[in-house]
Amino acid sequence: MSKTLSGVGATPLAGVGTVRWYEPTIPEFDRESDDPEAERQRFVDARDWARAAIDEERERVAERVGEEEAAILEAHRQFLDDPQIESAVEAEIDGGATAEAAVEAAFADPIEQYEATGGRVAERADDLRDVRDRLLRTLAGVEDVDLDALPDETILLAERLVPSDAAGLDPDRVAGLATVVGGRTAHAAIVARAIGLPAVVGVGDSLRQVENGATVVVDGEAGVVIVDPDEETRTAARTEREIDVIDEQVATADGRSIEVAANVGRPGELEGAIDSGADGVGLFRTEFLFLDRTAPPDEDEQFETYSEALQAFPGERIVVRTADVGGDKPIDYLDLPAEANPFLGDRGIRRSLGVDADLFETQLRALLRAAGTAREGGDDTGDLAVMFPMVADVSELDAALERVDAVAAALDDAGEPCAIPELGVMVETPAAARMAPELADRVAFLSIGTNDLTQYVMAADRDNDRVTALHDPLHPPVLRTIADAIDGGHERDAWVGMCGEMAGDPALTELLIGLGLDELSASAVTIPQVKATVRETNTEAAEAVAERALAAETLSAVLDVLDGDD
Amino acid sequence: MERIVTVEQEAGLHARPASAFVEAAGEFESEITVGRANGDGAVDAGSMLAVTGLGIERGDAVRLTAEGPDADDALDQLVALLERPEP
Numbered sequence: 001m002s003k004t005l006s007g008v009g010a011t012p013l014a015g016v017g018t019v020r021w022y023e024p025t026i027p028e029f030d031r032e033s034d035d036p037e038a039e040r041q042r043f044v045d046a047r048d049w050a051r052a053a054i055d056e057e058r059e060r061v062a063e064r065v066g067e068e069e070a071a072i073l074e075a076h077r078q079f080l081d082d083p084q085i086e087s088a089v090e091a092e093i094d095g096g097a098t099a100e101a102a103v104e105a106a107f108a109d110p111i112e113q114y115e116a117t118g119g120r121v122a123e124r125a126d127d128l129r130d131v132r133d134r135l136l137r138t139l140a141g142v143e144d145v146d147l148d149a150l151p152d153e154t155i156l157l158a159e160r161l162v163p164s165d166a167a168g169l170d171p172d173r174v175a176g177l178a179t180v181v182g183g184r185t186a187h188a189a190i191v192a193r194a195i196g197l198p199a200v201v202g203v204g205d206s207l208r209q210v211e212n213g214a215t216v217v218v219d220g221e222a223g224v225v226i227v228d229p230d231e232e233t234r235t236a237a238r239t240e241r242e243i244d245v246i247d248e249q250v251a252t253a254d255g256r257s258i259e260v261a262a263n264v265g266r267p268g269e270l271e272g273a274i275d276s277g278a279d280g281v282g283l284f285r286t287e288f289l290f291l292d293r294t295a296p297p298d299e300d301e302q303f304e305t306y307s308e309a310l311q312a313f314p315g316e317r318i319v320v321r322t323a324d325v326g327g328d329k330p331i332d333y334l335d336l337p338a339e340a341n342p343f344l345g346d347r348g349i350r351r352s353l354g355v356d357a358d359l360f361e362t363q364l365r366a367l368l369r370a371a372g373t374a375r376e377g378g379d380d381t382g383d384l385a386v387m388f389p390m391v392a393d394v395s396e397l398d399a400a401l402e403r404v405d406a407v408a409a410a411l412d413d414a415g416e417p418c419a420i421p422e423l424g425v426m427v428e429t430p431a432a433a434r435m436a437p438e439l440a441d442r443v444a445f446l447s448i449g450t451n452d453l454t455q456y457v458m459a460a461d462r463d464n465d466r467v468t469a470l471h472d473p474l475h476p477p478v479l480r481t482i483a484d485a486i487d488g489g490h491e492r493d494a495w496v497g498m499c500g501e502m503a504g505d506p507a508l509t510e511l512l513i514g515l516g517l518d519e520l521s522a523s524a525v526t527i528p529q530v531k532a533t534v535r536e537t538n539t540e541a542a543e544a545v546a547e548r549a550l551a552a553e554t555l556s557a558v559l560d561v562l563d564g565d566d
Numbered sequence: 567m568e569r570i571v572t573v574e575q576e577a578g579l580h581a582r583p584a585s586a587f588v589e590a591a592g593e594f595e596s597e598i599t600v601g602r603a604n605g606d607g608a609v610d611a612g613s614m615l616a617v618t619g620l621g622i623e624r625g626d627a628v629r630l631t632a633e634g635p636d637a638d639d640a641l642d643q644l645v646a647l648l649e650r651p652e653p
Contacts, residue, residue, distance in 0.1 A: 071582045078588055078614035085615060110615055120580050121621040128615075328576065330650055338574050338651040 002228045005210075007178065007203035009223035012505065012526065015176035015198035016229065016237040017153035019214045022161070026136045029100040036093050043089055043099040046138040050080055053134065063268070067292060072127065079131045084110075100139050107132040126160055150174060155216050157207060171197045176218030178225045180207045196525035200225055221507075245277040246531040252513060252542070258534045259519040260527055261317070263499055267305060270312045272524040277531060280316030280382060282447065282521020283499035284309060286323050286363070295333055296359055302366035306384065310374045313382040319447065319497075319521075321426060322363055324348045324389040325356065334359075343455065348390025353399050364407040372411075372418035387424035387447055392431040394438050401442060426499070428452035433481045436488025446489040447521070450500025454478050473502045474558045476550075479515075483550055486516045497521060509533040511562065514546030568631040569641045570603050574651045579622035583647075588614045590647055596634025598644070603627035611644070 033039050054077050062070035079085070085106050092102035107128055114125040150156070155176045156169070169177070169192075176198040192199035198220045210216065210227055217226040217237040226233055251257040261282030262273035273281060289297045289305060297305075309318050325331060326339075326347025335355060339345035352360035371384040388400050404420060411418040425432060425439045428449035432439060440446055450473045455462045457478045460470035473479070482498075489496040497519030502508055504522025506529040512520060513534065520530060545561060552558045575583045591598045591611035600617060601608030608631065609616035622628055628648065632640045 068582075071585060075581060075585050075614060075618075078585060082613050082615040083610060084613050110619065113619060117619065117621050119621065120578070120623075121619060124580070124618050328651075336651075338649070342651075 002226055002230055002233065005203050005206045005225045005227065007200040007207075007223055007225065009220040010192050010199040010201050011197060011220040013196065013198040014217060014219040014221060014237040015155065016215070016217045016234050017155040017175035018151075019157055019210055019212055019216055020150065020154050021212055022156050022158040026133060027140045029136075029140060030098050031101040032096055033093075033098045034096065036096070039093045039097070039099045039102070040090065042139060043093065043102065046099065046135055047080060049138050050131075050134050051077060053138075054080065066266075075124075076127060076131050079128060080135070100136055103132060103135045103139070155218055157210060169195065169197060171195050176200075176216075176220075178203055178207060178216075178218050180204060244532075245275070245528050246535075247277045249279050250531045250534045252534055252537045252539050254539050256513070256539050258513060258517070259317075259497070260531050260534065261319070261497075261519060261521040262524045262527060263504075263521050264309075267308060269524065270309060273527075274312060276524040276527040278313075278524060278527050280313045281309065281318045282497055282503075282519055283449075284318055284320045286320060287325060287329065290323060290325060290331055290334075290359075291329060293333075296362070299362050299366045299369075302363060303369050306367060306370035307373060307381075310370060310377075310382040310384060311380075315379045315382065317383045317385055317422075319385040319387055319424065319445075319499075320367060321387050321389050322349070322352060322367075323356070323359065325351055343452070343461075349388045349396050349400060350390060352388070353396060353403075360403065361407060364404060365411065368404070368408055368411055368418040368420065369416060371421040372416075375419045376417065383422070385422040385424060385445065387426045387445070389426045389449075390428065391425050391439065392429045394435055394442075397425060397439055397442055424494075427485045428456070430457050430481060433485040433488075436485040437491050440489040440492035440494035443494060445495045445497065446485060447519075448482055448485055448496070448498045448500065448517075450478070450482070450498060450502040453481065453500070457481050472555060473500065474508075474549075474562075475555050476552055476558060479549060479558065483515050483546070490516060495519065504530060506530050506533045507562065510537050510542045511545055511549055513537050513539065514542030514544070514549075516546075567633070567637045567641060568629055569645055570627055570629050571645045571648050572627050573622055573624055573648050575648060576624055576651060578624050578626065579617060579620060579628075579648075584614065584617050587644065587647055588612060588617055590644060591640070594632070594634070594636050594640040596632040596637045596640050598640055599631045600644075601629055603629045605629065 054073050058070050058073040061073060088106035089102045092105050093099065097105065111125050111128050114128065115122050150173055152173050153175050154173065156174055158179050160179050160181045161177065174197060177192055178200045180203060182201040198218045200218050200220055200223055203225055207225065214227055215229065217229045217233055219226065219237065249257055249259065259279045261280045262278035263283040264270060264273055264281050265285045266288040289302060306320060324347065325334065326342050326345060328342040367384065367386050374381045374384050388397065391397050408418060408420050422444045424443050424445035424447055426449050427433050427436065427446050436446060451462060454471055454473045458470045458475060460467040462471050486496045495518040498512060498517050499521040503512065503520040504526035506526065509530055522530060548561045549558050552561055573579060577583050579587060598611040599608040600611045607620065609620065611617060630641055630644055
């Protein structure tokens, strides 16, 4: 008899396997010692050892997941070397405690205090536990738990998962993950998402009843853990997980081709995009080039970066978005004044045509040179396309296109090989959606960025938890805006794609095809599923779904249409 | 020597900004403390544990104090860090 436990889905993936409770055990230890000098030395040695392990993991996380998550381990190193912890440990040891008992005592108060404070401070208590347990394991001579040695098809259950654990998980081996505590924004959930691991967090006490060896399905899309699933549920989860990567371009059942491309935030993600069968890159963000450094990247460095991306996808298209920089991200060498509303402020194309004109020119030069080299390379390299972010006014696009022409003329004069790539506009402001035909008149394509478009249409901050209910692209006003942008683009013979999170949700693929999109660009991890769904879709049926969804008056009515309940 | 500053960092004084703040504070010889502007709970600015525990959010006013040879410099730099609206 199967049993369903609800939690919060952290990844839109499902997996099935055998339960193994993850309990990084810490052996019993003596609490009293009559040799404080020796205990002090043991503590110092363990701390050195732990510091080296943290540094090593920091590098691994930076490489596999990203700098943002690696910063968590930087914080761990600071907790490890904290002067208050050090003096508390010393006081305990002087009082006759072993190094283990001293470490346990030194962390007990801060953990309790953090949890009593609540909010974001309470979330950091997990980090303190992580550091404490690492020290205790090192003192006991226990190797860090070897997550790589887990048998295939393991579903890992844990009270909570600390960030360094999640980073060590191998998604080829571990079929899924569920935790008793933790929310969607817990670090472990973010890491699971980044490495494409099915995960449900915050299931609660009921998860503790599940025993080692049980068969469970972790369905991160529905946010449930199903214990002793029936054969049907099991097969469904397995098929989803083992879904075949489709390398070639796909078409609907009735033969309409749909390009399914990847969103890429830094070059390290290109490989994952290739492995998932992406048809090129639908959104290549360039902000990584400018962040975490003291001077802007020069033209040659940018040229290299774009050329490498093009070489990764022979014969396919790479859509590069020019820098979308604004008051929400720190860049030391730019004048980025604090703005009350950075998402309504001086950002994207506004800065590129204004204060960052020089930066824009350098980026265009690098892009046009890369386009020139790519054109010479024929089918051995990809095709470059370039789009501009945050366009709200047709004259902004005109000005940007003038810059492109001017840069091309300057490169020509200098005898540099260059070409003007396919150009497009990212539609993320309601203004751009409204002017879609006029914008499409001037460029080859439009790409709809649904995350920002939703926040602007609904006037709901995407990072404000209190208005998350409004921040859903399926709200009728957002859907109708998207439909207008698609129709407006097609009216003037531009192709229209979508590069927001929405494009990667297989449950919405039929609707999006019905709305008329030519291209869908999403996180690599969802591409195989989206491609498989495209193949099952019939354009006429999809258009009927889209028509009913566009007629709906509320979000719940749209959801009923998608469920087939209307 | 002391300074009152309103924290502009998007994420308040948590995680990454807290790391950067503690790291920066550790580079000065002066004894530096940080606490809420009303004087509650001033703590060692070189302690990640204590700084995180303050639970400072964006928009909170904090009081920085520094005693030592490079106190002026330290306060200038730390104030600049807290006023930057980075995540």
